[in-house]
Amino acid sequence: MTIDIVALGLVIGLANGLLYALVAVGFSLIFGVAKILFLTHGELYMLGAMFAYYFIQKLGMGYVPAIILVMLITGVLGLIINRFLHRLRGQDLPTLIVTLAIAMLIANVALNTFGERSQVVTSTLWPGTISLLGIIFEGQRVAIVFVALAAVLALHFFIQRTKAGQAIRAIAQDREAALLQGISVSRSQAMTFLIACATAGLAGILIAPVYYVDVFLGGPVLMRTFIIVILGGLGSFPGAIVGGLFLGVIESLGSIFIGGHAMLLSFGAVILMLIIRPQGFLGRE
Numbered sequence: 001m002t003i004d005i006v007a008l009g010l011v012i013g014l015a016n017g018l019l020y021a022l023v024a025v026g027f028s029l030i031f032g033v034a035k036i037l038f039l040t041h042g043e044l045y046m047l048g049a050m051f052a053y054y055f056i057q058k059l060g061m062g063y064v065p066a067i068i069l070v071m072l073i074t075g076v077l078g079l080i081i082n083r084f085l086h087r088l089r090g091q092d093l094p095t096l097i098v099t100l101a102i103a104m105l106i107a108n109v110a111l112n113t114f115g116e117r118s119q120v121v122t123s124t125l126w127p128g129t130i131s132l133l134g135i136i137f138e139g140q141r142v143a144i145v146f147v148a149l150a151a152v153l154a155l156h157f158f159i160q161r162t163k164a165g166q167a168i169r170a171i172a173q174d175r176e177a178a179l180l181q182g183i184s185v186s187r188s189q190a191m192t193f194l195i196a197c198a199t200a201g202l203a204g205i206l207i208a209p210v211y212y213v214d215v216f217l218g219g220p221v222l223m224r225t226f227i228i229v230i231l232g233g234l235g236s237f238p239g240a241i242v243g244g245l246f247l248g249v250i251e252s253l254g255s256i257f258i259g260g261h262a263m264l265l266s267f268g269a270v271i272l273m274l275i276i277r278p279q280g281f282l283g284r285e
Contacts, residue, residue, distance in 0.1 A: 017248020018148035022203040024228040024240035026196025032172030032235040039099040042222030043106040048204020049213040071198040078197025110215040118212035233283020
């Protein structure tokens, strides 16, 4: 086992972890504001990847314009879904069932539209490879690290420093107190769905040039999202980032050392976390 392989595994783990974090942050924001386990979230990630294939490979669109268009489409879909779920406010079980039904609807429409075959996206943000300290890295994975990190930092700045973001935080911490302060819960919830679904689409289009993409991506990424929010703490923004990075790195390094059984490490980490610290790394009691 050489240092080059371990370093490459770390870069792959960081890239995957940041993408997982992008998806998990949105999932956690929706739960924090709307108190919804948004089971549709994985399918929006899948749509990001499949739209990347359609816009770039089929229509010949540039990668950057495709990113903007994908985020716009998935964000608007999030607004539409939020509007639909708004009618079920306070009804936990019906809301959960509806989010699952919407996920199945999106998956079936995508299957009929794109087919079940895996597809390849050949355009990348960073073509070719990059050499750093004698180690060769795939350019797109390095680009994923920079873009996903920039997106996470931008989200953090938005939540912490802007009035709209502070309103979202206030609702997540204490809904009743936020209402008494005159904060519009419906407007903040719509903003949350827009941002969360757009970032899920961004994660999908970023990963598209790295792996084969198909309409079955939603289920596995939703499972990883659950693992991340358990590890990091459900509803915790920084917890989603920490959990995503942790999962990405242990999956990547685990595949180097134990091969196809790497996913067992993730489940083992979840079991230990539930026993030792059920609220996760950064979750509240």
